[in-house]
Amino acid sequence: MSNLRIIVVDSDEVTRRAILAHLSVLPGVEVVGDAADTAIGHRMIRQNRPDVVLIEVGGMDDSGMRLAADVHGEMPRTAIFVSSPHKNPDLILKAMSAGAKEFLLRPIELHILTKSIEKILRDPSRHEGAGGRKGRLLTFFSNKGGVGTTTLATNTAAGLAKEGLGPVGLVDFDLQLGNVASFLNLSPSYTVYDLVSQLDKVTPEAVDGFLAKHESGISVLAEPKTPAEAESITPSQTTRTIELFRSAYSYVVVDTPKGFDERTLEILDCSDEIFIVSELSLPALRNLKKCLDVFRDLQYSEARVRVVINRYDPKGIIRLEEVQQSLRFEPFWKFPNDFLRIMSGINTGTPVVIGAEESEIGRSIQQFCRKVAGKSAEEVVAGEKGRSGVLGRLFGKSREE
Numbered sequence: 001m002s003n004l005r006i007i008v009v010d011s012d013e014v015t016r017r018a019i020l021a022h023l024s025v026l027p028g029v030e031v032v033g034d035a036a037d038t039a040i041g042h043r044m045i046r047q048n049r050p051d052v053v054l055i056e057v058g059g060m061d062d063s064g065m066r067l068a069a070d071v072h073g074e075m076p077r078t079a080i081f082v083s084s085p086h087k088n089p090d091l092i093l094k095a096m097s098a099g100a101k102e103f104l105l106r107p108i109e110l111h112i113l114t115k116s117i118e119k120i121l122r123d124p125s126r127h128e129g130a131g132g133r134k135g136r137l138l139t140f141f142s143n144k145g146g147v148g149t150t151t152l153a154t155n156t157a158a159g160l161a162k163e164g165l166g167p168v169g170l171v172d173f174d175l176q177l178g179n180v181a182s183f184l185n186l187s188p189s190y191t192v193y194d195l196v197s198q199l200d201k202v203t204p205e206a207v208d209g210f211l212a213k214h215e216s217g218i219s220v221l222a223e224p225k226t227p228a229e230a231e232s233i234t235p236s237q238t239t240r241t242i243e244l245f246r247s248a249y250s251y252v253v254v255d256t257p258k259g260f261d262e263r264t265l266e267i268l269d270c271s272d273e274i275f276i277v278s279e280l281s282l283p284a285l286r287n288l289k290k291c292l293d294v295f296r297d298l299q300y301s302e303a304r305v306r307v308v309i310n311r312y313d314p315k316g317i318i319r320l321e322e323v324q325q326s327l328r329f330e331p332f333w334k335f336p337n338d339f340l341r342i343m344s345g346i347n348t349g350t351p352v353v354i355g356a357e358e359s360e361i362g363r364s365i366q367q368f369c370r371k372v373a374g375k376s377a378e379e380v381v382a383g384e385k386g387r388s389g390v391l392g393r394l395f396g397k398s399r400e401e
């Protein structure tokens, strides 16, 4: 059974250390982070999605209480414990309506904390079904338009589904100009706007009912029907939608508009991996540099930020080796240029990983998906060789020969 993962947000160094020391020896418990500051704590919570957060409230400002309410809205399955030096009924009521499960009086009595944690550990719903899923959030992003972000998001979702690693959800968060549904030739009944309007009522088990189904096996949530509907969606609704998806799918692939608007930043903030799509052209590379600078300022770890080069031509004028040296990145993947196949995939609503799976572009995207799914370098290629091996056995020779 997996450990109970906890994050502690407390401005008092002594209290925090005492809690951490106590939790670190409790069986079945793992402290995944701690922060003195609520803004840093919030980011840490979003990135780790712990089972329990312990937050100090009732201090000079209201930031602890706000953090509790935000976490409750974004991650309803995370248990919130708050601690406060005051026991007044108003504060307790406020904490309860911010979603707190336990109210601990400061100085915190550690045996009481243990009891509260044991209650969560015993809770049978902790490991139940789809509601407990914590899908990986993979976001495709570019701050330059037209570089292939939507093409790669749709193909990756379909490619991951082919790997058979659990259900895959694809969301179009290019709210104004999205075209995921049209790339997949779907006419969905519901859009992001419809789901957002029902956010309080929709459970992880019910999400799939809102989504259009593509022949590849993926479930797709399309962009809103009108610009007004798109504009009405707030950053916090964006995060809640994403978290809901995460509870329902093993992989959540998100397509985003170009540039850094507030909603996109929310998505980037919670993403497990961000694929910045670029190509080897001067305008795209200028934008890539700006983008990498922003992510470095935001202190996103290098493991989360993956640069992928689309329409790569090894004979092109701009040398990738020089670019990666001056911009300081290692390309995670290079996708070949194949306009005809990509375009025909878009026009028929069949991503190349399905419709042209034996082509160079089809194989490249499928190998990328294997790498994303965490397969070793050998497996990434072996998936291909394995298939040609079967053909080889049937026809007495391998594809490479």
Ligand SMILES: Nc1ncnc2c1ncn2[C@@H]1O[C@H](COP(=O)(O)OP(=O)(O)OP(=O)(O)O)[C@@H](O)[C@H]1O
Pocket: 142, 144, 145, 146, 147, 148, 149, 150, 151, 152, 174, 258, 310, 311, 335, 336, 337, 338, 339, 340, 342, 343, 346, 361
């Ligand atoms: N690997 C590729 N080889 C050739 N053409 C490609 C490749 N990837 C994408 N394209 C083409 O590039 C064009 C733009 O692709 P796409 O719409 O996916 O980009 P985008 O970054 O999402 O654009 P937007 O800014 O409009 O959202 C499409 O016409 C598509 O066919």
Ligand SMILES: [Mg+2]
Pocket: 149, 150, 151, 174, 179
């Ligand atoms: Mg796009």
